[in-house]
Amino acid sequence: MRVELHNICKRFGSVQANDDVSLIVEAGSIHGLLGENGAGKSTLVKILSGFMTREQGSLQLEGHEVNIKTPADAMQRGIGMLHQDPLDFPPLSVLDNFMVGQPGGLFTHRREVIRKFRQLAVQFNFALDIRQPVGDLTVGERQQVEILRLLSLGVKTLILDEPTTGISASQKDALFAAARLLASQGKSVIFVSHKLEDVDELCDRVTVMRQGRVVGNLPIPAPDAQLIELIFGEELAPPAKNSTCQEGVALALENITIRSDRLNIQVNHLTVQQGEVIGLAGLEGSGQQLLLQLCAGLLQSSTGCLQIKGIDLTRQPYQTYLNTGVGYSPADRLREGLVNGLSIHEHVALKTSSQGWFVDWKGTLKQAQTAISLFNIRGKPDTKVERLSGGNQQRTQLALLPVPLNLLLMEHPTRGLDIGSTLWVWQQLLARCEGGTTILFTSSDLDEIMQYSDRVIVFSGGELSEPIDAKKLTVERLGQMIGGKLHYDSPVMAKRSTKHPAKR
Amino acid sequence: MPQTRSFFRRCWRMVALFIATWWIVAGCSSPSVNTPTSETSPGASPLAGSDLTVGMVMVGPKNDAGWNQAHFEGIQEAIKQLPGTKLEYVDKVNPADRPNVTGAQVADDLIAKGAKLIIFNSDDFKDDALAAAKKHNDVPVLHVSGDYAWKEGKNFKGQPNLTNVMGKMQYGEMIGGCAAALSTETGKIGFLGALINDETRRYASSAYLGARHCWETYRKKPASDLQFKVTWIGFWFNIPGKTLDPTKVADDYFNGGYDVVMSGIDTPEAAVQAKKAAEAGKSAKYVHIDFKGGCNLAPDSCLGVRYYHWNVPYTTTLQNLKDGKPLESFTWLGPDWKDINSTATSMIGFLPGKALGDNQKNIDAFVKSLGDGSIDLFKGPLNYQDGSEFLKAGEKATDQKIWYMPQLLKGMEGPSA
Amino acid sequence: MISKISISRFNVYQVGSLVIALAFIAGVILMVGGSPLAVVTSMGAGAFGTTDQFARVVATLAPLLLCASGLLFTFTAGLYNLGIEGQIVLGGIAAMIPIRLFQEILPAPLVIAMAITAGALGGMLWGLLAGILKVYGRIDEIFAGVGLNFMADGLALYLIFGPWKKPGVASMSGTEQFSEAIWLPTFGKTEASPVALVIALSLLLLTFIVLRGTYFGLKLKAVGHSLRASYILGIPALSQLLSAFALCGAFAGIAGSLQVLAVFHRLIPSISSNLGYLALLIAMLSGSQAWLLLPIAFFFSALNIGSLQLPLSLDLESSLSGVIQGTLVLFALLGRGFSELNKSDLNKTVNH
Secondary structure: OOEEEEEEEEEEOOEEEEEEEEEEEOOOOEEEEEOOOOOOHHHHHHHHOOOOOOOEEEEEEOOEEEOOOOHHHHHHOOEEEEOOOOOOOOOOEHHHHHHOOOOOOOOOOHHHHHHHHHHHHHHHOOOOOOOOEHHHOOHHHHHHHHHHHHHHOOOOEEEEEOOOOOOOHHHHHHHHHHHHHHHHOOOEEEEEEOOHHHHHHHOOEEEEEEOOEEEEEEEOOOOHHHHHHHHHOOOOOOOOOOOOOEEEEEEEEEEEEEEOOOOEEEEEEEEEEEOOEEEEEEOOOOOHHHHHHHHHOOOOOOOOEEEEOOEEOOOOOHHHHHHOOEEEEOOOHHHHHOOOOOEHHHHHHHOOOOOOOEOOHHHHHHHHHHHHHHOOOOOOOOOEHHHOOHHHHHHHHHHHOOOOOOEEEEEOOOOOOOHHHHHHHHHHHHHHHHOOOEEEEEOOOHHHHHHHOOEEEEEEOOEEOOOEEHHHOOHHHHHHHHOOOOOOOOOOOOOOOOOOOOOO | OOHHHHHHHHHHHHHHHHHHHHHHHHHHHOOOOOOOOOOOOOOOOOOOOOOEEEEEEOOOOOOOOOHHHHHHHHHHHHHHHOOOEEEEEEOOOOOOOOOOOOHHHHHHHHHHOOOOEEEEOOHHHHHHHHHHHHHOOOOOEEEEOOOOOOOOOOOOOOOOOEEEEEEOHHHHHHHHHHHHHHHOOOOEEEEEEOOEOHHHHHHHHHHHHHHHHHHHHOOOOOHHHOEEEEEEOOOOOOOOOOOOOHHHHHHHHHHOOOOEEEEOOOOOHHHHHHHHHHHOOOOOEEEEEEOOOHHHHOHHHEEEEEEEOOHHHHHHHHHHHHHOOOOOOEEEEOOOOOOOOOOOOOOEEEEEOHHHHHHHHHHHHHHHHHHHOOOOOOEOOEEEOOOOEEEOOOOEOOHHHHHOOOOOEOOEEOOOO | OHHHHHHHHOOHHHHHHHHHHHHHHHHHHHHOOOOHHHHHHHHHHHHHOOHHHHHHHHHHHHHHHHHHHHHHHHHHOOOOOOOHHHHHHHHHHHHHHHHHHHOOOOOHHHHHHHHHHHHHHHHHHHHHHHHHHHHOOOOOHHHHHHHHHHHHHHHHHHHHHOOOOOOOOEOOOOOOOOOHHHOOOOOOOOOOOHHHHHHHHHHHHHHHHHHHHEHHHHHHHHHHHOHHHHHHOOOOHHHHHHHHHHHHHHHHHHHHHHHHHHHHOOOOOOOOOOHHHHHHHHHHHHOOOHHHHHHHHHHHHHHHHHOOHHHHHHOOOOHHHHHHHHHHHHHHHHHHHHHHHHHHHHHHHHHO
């Protein structure tokens, strides 16, 4: 089915998620949608599949103007979306999930449905047991169930949202084969991804988005360099930071393995100096956060050892990390960084909790007021943190970090802050570095990484690069590494043990 | 997104809604409004001015077809007999039905409403009765089935305004046991017992004595051929999971060759299961208790029912109060041997059932001998279950010995405590 | 803090829900053939008509306050301690131990003190058990609590029918009443005990102080709002949760020991008398404000005691008071829900 989106606009608060976006997908083609996290890809496909409503713009299917307001509208018109986390019912069996939304009266014709399911599964070469609870399946298998379900409902345009994250190589092959088969049947497939290699392998055409806009539309194959330039923009700010490195190792990792649901991370060897700033670059969810949480003591390595200032903290409790001078500032401010429901004053008071039994409400009120003026937080001491804006929550979080610290781990230290505040925050952070604090931080703003890091580690799909001197980095190299080509011209240092080695 | 918080709040509210709804549903599901009787509705009594208000505290529901109903009907009958008396009552006074309410508190409120006599109808209330009597020492308190006011008893408390009343059901049990022994073909009698205390040991033992006597006298068989087994369920009625299931106990009796079951509990499981067993072609009979109409449950299988006429002591008590006479501190009333089924005079009665058939004449003879004193079953030699001596040869049991039997008798099967 | 709540919360929704609740209750009463006015007056008379009745209201107030105070700790920590009933029962059982052992040997005040302490320990043990199941066994505290309630009931029944039974008797009516010397002293001949009342009021005050003024209370609040964030901020979240369970259990255990010492003077199978569930409603209605517990608990205590008049004066089932109780709580919560909904909508529009 030919799908056209014209001049789509969508805004979330101050963020223009889609800014006059147009996209044409031909029937019988596989169309890639490429871009960084937050570039507006997901918003666009959610508008198409009825999960969000557009503010402006129009939709055309097979040349006819349509109005899609709900996912049911979209399904009725033949548009189905496979979500990154499949929207299924884990306790139910494969068959029951398949039957959800099937037409029919009060009683479903079970035998008929089983026949239909088997027929589709054979056609797409998916090996699924209809009786198994979906909760026991791998992500890849759950995708297969969902694809079959969507197809049985008569989908003519299938949207795949980041489908290759966390599935095995053979499952990826089966998925791609299925997509090609659909295209050959005259259906269209929209493939949303941030992985160059996947787009290269599968798509006929690609549209690149950046900051809510379409910045390019070209046929595949296309040169990687060109795509990366489109994804990240043409220029990166030059490294501007003077080294704050000092004598003495602050952090040493040896033969670390972190396991999580989606990623396994292996760090063979890493040492960081006192006062050093390490930027962790990569698309979100590539493993940066896991490394920060490991260093914070919130995750445990199954192997190896971790030392902070020469003290072995391997498998020590979180409290020991805190006592050793480790600070962690999470990105999810209202779930991890701050206690939703408590006021700024109460947060400040919590930080003084080693001082006896009774809270000195008057004294802590002064401290809260001082912090508010020092960190320029727009709020009152009794303002609950969830009522602060994102930027002010970030300032509050910074205000709560203890002084001094040996190791500071920050996720997106300036996300949601204006330029002035960003500069001010980094001023504070770099002052800490001068005092010997080591900082590891993640950011999706490559400028920020380049500007403030001494060295940069690039993450891609759980694999991480050797730390690279920021001054030696080029835009091209950084972009390609983020896109999955970590070992472009560098010796292998960190080898990953993920379920699916990159295929090219 | 304050997701965690709103999740918790939702949970919180759900729990609250659940409890609140449960309360409402629990309340609505038992909306059995006490139908006001002419005696209880204010202003209905003909002789205002000289009113005597009786306050009654009942342990179970007033319509339980058993112990409590017998009391409720008894006091109503007494009030009908005596113009100028009226009744205030609260039933189901037990921790399961009315949590946070004690019998003594109910007595307080009944007295506050003008009650001049308080009746507690269960052994469970003995401490409440004593407490109420101490607190309101100007109000007579009548405790049914207790012994705190029995000067010759073991637990005399010396509280002047506390009195006790009980019926000598041991005679009813003897007659019931006799009916069982006359009718059993297998020589095996099962006694479906409630909880274990002095009262229930007394009853089971009496039933055994009656059965053994009639087995030897009328059936002309040796006592050793008679099996008499007691199974206690643990309470007066079935509480699933906490007592034995009386239905199952009755079935086990009938399936195990016991063709007569004597009920000793408040509910009619023995009758129901006897009927079922009979319909399945088995020989199965039962002897009912407390509820005069018990034979109607399964007429073809019923050997008879032993029961109380509570109106007898209640009428006397009320009459004495009205006349300003002092109350008997301890009354233990037996049957009126002239006519044990006389509503007006006999505390204990026995109504024979259809299944008794020709044996009726033997029962009549047995009752007659009991009445004229030619037979005294509580006469030695009698031994307890463990072989120790209960009564020497020729010794007649005193009331104390009968009231406080620490064990079942030799020849009976089943636990004594 | 205090001044803000009382006025802003008492808004249209709260009053509206109260009116609807009263109308609903009146409807139910009419349906079962009663007169709403008669119900109100007779229940009022049943709670305050005589000294005895008023004393009973006060006597029931003590365990209610204790349990509701304990529950404030668990509510603040974001926990729904439905196991409170079992904790009361365990308190009652534990209180019996020193009484049985020492009532003949030691002076009565000492035995009483030991019984109350034992009650607190017993309840604490049961509360901690629920906490351990929650924290280490990953069993939701609601289910753990309900399960432990059954176990506590079973234990009480076992003791009453087994090791602690009256000599020669196996009956539900409870254990033998203990010597009058060990009964808590009361005001005159009534059932209200000044000792119980003083214990309850001082623990209520303690609850108020701990929750408002101490780091323990503040941390508990943080943990209750966000376990994850509290943990990351360095609060030992799990031990806070366990402490909340232990404290609530101890308070409930004291309530159980008072039920034994002041009300029943023995152990009975339903020693908790459903007061734990009633306390849950009280704590919920208070919205975690300790100072509101006293009036709310007093009201429900009066309702509870006054309900005996329904069968007595009006020939109505006293479970009708359960309907009244439930309806009031239901609509109060709905009213609050609506007013919060409205407030948060307002916040949204202000923020954007």
